[in-house]
Amino acid sequence: MDKQEFGTPPKHMGFLAKKLFGTEGEIKDGAIAYIEPGGGGPTEAHTHSHDHLFVVVKGEATIRLANDVVKVGENESYRVDGRIPHSVWNETAETVVMIGITVE
Numbered sequence: 367m368d369k370q371e372f373g374t375p376p377k378h379m380g381f382l383a384k385k386l387f388g389t390e391g392e393i394k395d396g397a398i399a400y401i402e403p404g405g406g407g408p409t410e411a412h413t414h415s416h417d418h419l420f421v422v423v424k425g426e427a428t429i430r431l432a433n434d435v436v437k438v439g440e441n442e443s444y445r446v447d448g449r450i451p452h453s454v455w456n457e458t459a460e461t462v463v464m465i466g467i468t469v470e
Contacts (some may be wrong), residue, residue, distance in 0.1 A: 418448065423463040427455070427462050431451070
């Protein structure tokens with residue numbers, strides 16, 4: 367963990383925090399995923415009307431987009447436009463822990 371990216375809020379002790387995202391829209395639901403090495407999906411990129419806000423808690427996720435690849439590391443987030451073909455993969459040797467939030 368790069369502690370330079372974290373700070374201690376006022377009137378807190380032994381507490382480090384990092385803002386991962388701001389106003390993103392209406393949250394519809396959220397889930398936590400454990401993605402094994404070589405795992406992910408869907409096997410064919412998909413699209414839909416809602417967006418995904420992915421927050422990586424542990425490891426590094428690879429998000430494959432129509433014409434791009436985005437690496438999202440531990441303690442980072444990335445919002446995927448649901449209209450762009452996409453899928454999420456673990457290209458590392460360790461399990462990735464990721465929270466997925468559906469945003470309208």
